[in-house]
Amino acid sequence: MGLNVSEIKKDFPVLGQTVHDGRRIVYLDSANTSQKPQSVIDAMGRYYETINANVHRGTYKIAEEATNAMEGARGRVATFLGANSSRELVFTKNATESINLVANTWGRSNLNEGDAVVLTMMEHHATIVPWHMVAAEKGIELRWIPLTADGQLDLTDIDRLVDGAKLVSFTAMSNVLGTINPVERLTEIARSAGAMSLVDGSQHVPHLATNVAELGADFFVFTGHKMLGPTGIGGLWAQEETLDAMPPFLGGGEMILNVTTEGFTTTEIPWKFEAGTPPIAEIVGLGAAVDYLTAVGMDEIRQHEVELTGYALRTLHDRFGDDLTIHGPAEPASRGGVMSIQFKDIHPHDLTQIMDQNGVCLRAGHHCAKPLMKALGANATARASLYLYNDEADIDALGDALEASGEFFDF
Amino acid sequence: MGLNVSEIKKDFPVLGQTVHDGRRIVYLDSANTSQKPQSVIDAMGRYYETINANVHRGTYKIAEEATNAMEGARGRVATFLGANSSRELVFTKNATESINLVANTWGRSNLNEGDAVVLTMMEHHATIVPWHMVAAEKGIELRWIPLTADGQLDLTDIDRLVDGAKLVSFTAMSNVLGTINPVERLTEIARSAGAMSLVDGSQHVPHLATNVAELGADFFVFTGHKMLGPTGIGGLWAQEETLDAMPPFLGGGEMILNVTTEGFTTTEIPWKFEAGTPPIAEIVGLGAAVDYLTAVGMDEIRQHEVELTGYALRTLHDRFGDDLTIHGPAEPASRGGVMSIQFKDIHPHDLTQIMDQNGVCLRAGHHCAKPLMKALGANATARASLYLYNDEADIDALGDALEASGEFFDF
Amino acid sequence: MGLEDLYREIILDHYRSPRNRGELPPPAHRVEGFNPLCGDEVVLTIEVDDEGMVKDLKIGGQGCSISQSSASMMTAAIKGKSAAEAREFIEAFKTMMSIHSKELGDDEHGELDQIDPDLDLGDLEALKGVVQYPVRIKCATLGWNTLTQALDELSA
Amino acid sequence: MGLEDLYREIILDHYRSPRNRGELPPPAHRVEGFNPLCGDEVVLTIEVDDEGMVKDLKIGGQGCSISQSSASMMTAAIKGKSAAEAREFIEAFKTMMSIHSKELGDDEHGELDQIDPDLDLGDLEALKGVVQYPVRIKCATLGWNTLTQALDELSA
Numbered sequence A, B: 001m002g003l004n005v006s007e008i009k010k011d012f013p014v015l016g017q018t019v020h021d022g023r024r025i026v027y028l029d030s031a032n033t034s035q036k037p038q039s040v041i042d043a044m045g046r047y048y049e050t051i052n053a054n055v056h057r058g059t060y061k062i063a064e065e066a067t068n069a070m071e072g073a074r075g076r077v078a079t080f081l082g083a084n085s086s087r088e089l090v091f092t093k094n095a096t097e098s099i100n101l102v103a104n105t106w107g108r109s110n111l112n113e114g115d116a117v118v119l120t121m122m123e124h125h126a127t128i129v130p131w132h133m134v135a136a137e138k139g140i141e142l143r144w145i146p147l148t149a150d151g152q153l154d155l156t157d158i159d160r161l162v163d164g165a166k167l168v169s170f171t172a173m174s175n176v177l178g179t180i181n182p183v184e185r186l187t188e189i190a191r192s193a194g195a196m197s198l199v200d201g202s203q204h205v206p207h208l209a210t211n212v213a214e215l216g217a218d219f220f221v222f223t224g225h226k227m228l229g230p231t232g233i234g235g236l237w238a239q240e241e242t243l244d245a246m247p248p249f250l251g252g253g254e255m256i257l258n259v260t261t262e263g264f265t266t267t268e269i270p271w272k273f274e275a276g277t278p279p280i281a282e283i284v285g286l287g288a289a290v291d292y293l294t295a296v297g298m299d300e301i302r303q304h305e306v307e308l309t310g311y312a313l314r315t316l317h318d319r320f321g322d323d324l325t326i327h328g329p330a331e332p333a334s335r336g337g338v339m340s341i342q343f344k345d346i347h348p349h350d351l352t353q354i355m356d357q358n359g360v361c362l363r364a365g366h367h368c369a370k371p372l373m374k375a376l377g378a379n380a381t382a383r384a385s386l387y388l389y390n391d392e393a394d395i396d397a398l399g400d401a402l403e404a405s406g407e408f409f410d411f
Numbered sequence C, D: 001m002g003l004e005d006l007y008r009e010i011i012l013d014h015y016r017s018p019r020n021r022g023e024l025p026p027p028a029h030r031v032e033g034f035n036p037l038c039g040d041e042v043v044l045t046i047e048v049d050d051e052g053m054v055k056d057l058k059i060g061g062q063g064c065s066i067s068q069s070s071a072s073m074m075t076a077a078i079k080g081k082s083a084a085e086a087r088e089f090i091e092a093f094k095t096m097m098s099i100h101s102k103e104l105g106d107d108e109h110g111e112l113d114q115i116d117p118d119l120d121l122g123d124l125e126a127l128k129g130v131v132q133y134p135v136r137i138k139c140a141t142l143g144w145n146t147l148t149q150a151l152d153e154l155s156a
């Protein structure tokens, strides 16, 4: 029965805005950051207006309510992710910090000269740079799983790649190609090889029902602003034993059990990894975001995106034929609603600039995946990415904007 | 002419709330976190409702507006702090992260076995624990500036303490005692001894006009939620040369110039230290907070707090005599509006619990300063802390609540 | 909910006149417990005999009325019991204290629902009101967590 | 503000027919420049003679119409000039591009206000419209930053 997108659109105030003399905003950049429903914005406003106080500390009414609001949200987000307990969920400021947390704690205490970490050629810089930093310090080796021509992981040589590796770190879904990776299979391969696995769920959690307990990862990270939540909030999931065994990351208030002039001891998980005043309002906002997503239904959202991606691939191909290249898997069912495109010879920056004149919002650039761009033979692509609030009219507007760009640069 | 507090109170929605059957909230916990004016809450709401998009990336209208909103706020916050350029201002999630950033980048690359870092006995855990962590890794020595009986830094032995030290790290104002430290003098002592200085401005920036260029520190940190801003945002100031010379902290998107499978190079400051999607809405909110503070006037705020602290010290002493101990300097002019109190034999937790019944919000605990608490001979104190929205009626309510607690526990 | 629910007379009584207060001399086993949120520290000293019987235990350190009275009641309840019975008490008490955290979505104590419903917590029932004040739960459980640690160390 | 302000005819002309395109063979000095935001990479090769005169320079690599045309105009303007004159051009161009960032509170180019107002940027004035599109400023200045780096390296 599908989503009622015209009703959903009304929940997102930015989508009611116009730009450039009355053009409605056609927002096709959700892989970059998602729009926020009014309920999320209001949850944070209400927090600040009624119970703003620091958490875990005050014995007064609004401080207790703030603590309940924050820890209640932790519980709901943990449930949304399929975690067994809210103690498995550490809040960070974004997915990037989550991965750096793992690299700095588990990584720096477990990896030594000559150890190998396996990445893939489709990773976001957030997965690459932290391991480059550990590599520079510890002398570890980075190995790269290559890609097939249609943008899937090429697992032909996987046994050799994971042989003796200590960690396999990969994205559940590519933010450039849309490719949905076989997460369970890869975590199983890692486990069989005696390696840990870190799954970057930044593009997965917003778009597909996620159950960390079933995916089999040792570490799972995500970011709030791509899943209808606010900026300034992300998370790391791991099992309690894993978190318990890790040394702390940042030091300061909230994460300690005792501090003397001689040293300190850490408090229990997850707070052990949450130094300083937490992003309280942002956690409350993320709680409201998962409430919204749950109410719509993650399976319904996925179904909608599969259909809409199919519509886009079909109609854009019909309209533009060989003038348009769309990277990544051809089959909507094996990909998310992320389409990196190349149109004629028009540079993505110029392309998206013209599109903007039509109200159509696409991102141009390397999408923080320069090794992948190099493999694709491009410096940059233009990327259209979908979410629950997009519909066929948005795809048609994308096509019209492409046409306009083609005319503008038709020398 | 003083502040018009009854008008100011109207700007802060939490202060219009009631608890426990109609008691108005008497908020005396601003050293913990401040309340937010409606203008700050609305600035963030408006951001999400009208121009929400990722920054530095999109070529479309709202992405450019989001970038302008964020970088414009950086400029205004930098000006508010007296920085010479917005490139001197790195955004973090809170003061704790800022200090950890310095410890992990400057600290880990400049400190070696046998080096000394000088702290004070009145530091917050955010200043202590990061250096304990570096000490555990690098074998550095921590030295502690002791306190006088009235809670000031005892500088008698300072020459010996800083002799050969690499860093002096201290708070500009104590979050427990209210003591305002001689920042310029201390940074000068550090410089003369050939040491760097790190000033924790978390309690200073919200309450006293701050000019980092004049204070003479090498590093200066602060946190947004204590200065009318949102949670999830803080900052680190340092001169461009200092920041340029530091290795990066977290790795990922936004902080790179180039990434290959072989390595990476970093982009220019301040973005080099801002990996991942930044707390965009929070930066916008912090910009609105400094606008509000500037409009009221930092000197006026300070003047108000000095007067109100004087009123509190005077009237509370009159009412309770020796039943009440207020730690820290006796003179309002040499302290901030932070009063750590001990009342009769009532444990701070019990005391603040009863106060809560009267709508009076105080924090009880170690205030993330356990070494200081030990020096004071207490596990915990109850702390009342003031801000621009407090008035004499709030102090009278504090006195009434103390009286009620005394009666409740009068066995 | 008034304060009377939190500060029942029996709680104030244990606070005013704590039972088993102080420290046992060595070779009694000694464990320090910290409440990271407020800074309270307790010292538990305990002697368990060869049959696994808690012969004696004492509580020292500082704390608020809730942590002190809870620890006092705990010592009274546990003294003379076997270590196994002590653990049952601990579970039962923590279940009572966790009703609230369960509402918050934390199902860590899910399995504890099967705790013996007939176990009589006695005076300790007076601490029920604490669950309405989540920050104070850490106060009420401080002594109990310290006891758990002591029993773990003794049986290790 | 319409797109015509950004995409002036002269810009599109330099984009369609870039001047001084390609790479000079060694021993020309070679520098790579990156636009970290979009991934564009340019390669600048340059020969400066003993008198400090820019004898030749070429631009290779990929980029959008703004970065390519700006770099093309730059090569045309700088070729045959002295290194000192080249630096003046760079300053003048960056001043033009920084009007916007100054509004944002970044006063890094404050001192540039004293730049010679008579310096004629010629065709480059056409790029003025770019300041309205802050993200594109990085495109327009890519070639220039790379040239600065080359001159710095050559004089080091």
Ligand SMILES: Cc1ncc(COP(=O)(O)O)c(C=O)c1O
Residues within 6 Å of the ligand: A253, A275, A276, A277, A278, B031, B032, B094, B095, B096, B097, B124, B126, B127, B171, B173, B174, B175, B200, B202, B203, B223, B224, B225, B234, B368
């Ligand atoms: C003096 C001082 N430094 C540092 C901090 C840490 O601030 P945050 O928790 O926002 O990182 C605080 C407040 O908690 C403080 O009072």
Ligand SMILES: Cc1ncc(COP(=O)(O)O)c(C=O)c1O
Residues within 6 Å of the ligand: A031, A032, A094, A095, A096, A097, A124, A126, A127, A171, A173, A174, A175, A200, A202, A203, A223, A224, A225, A234, A368, B253, B275, B276, B277
């Ligand atoms: C696959 C992937 N991983 C990680 C990230 C980093 O997320 P954030 O910038 O919120 O840390 C992103 C988005 O930018 C992403 O698409």
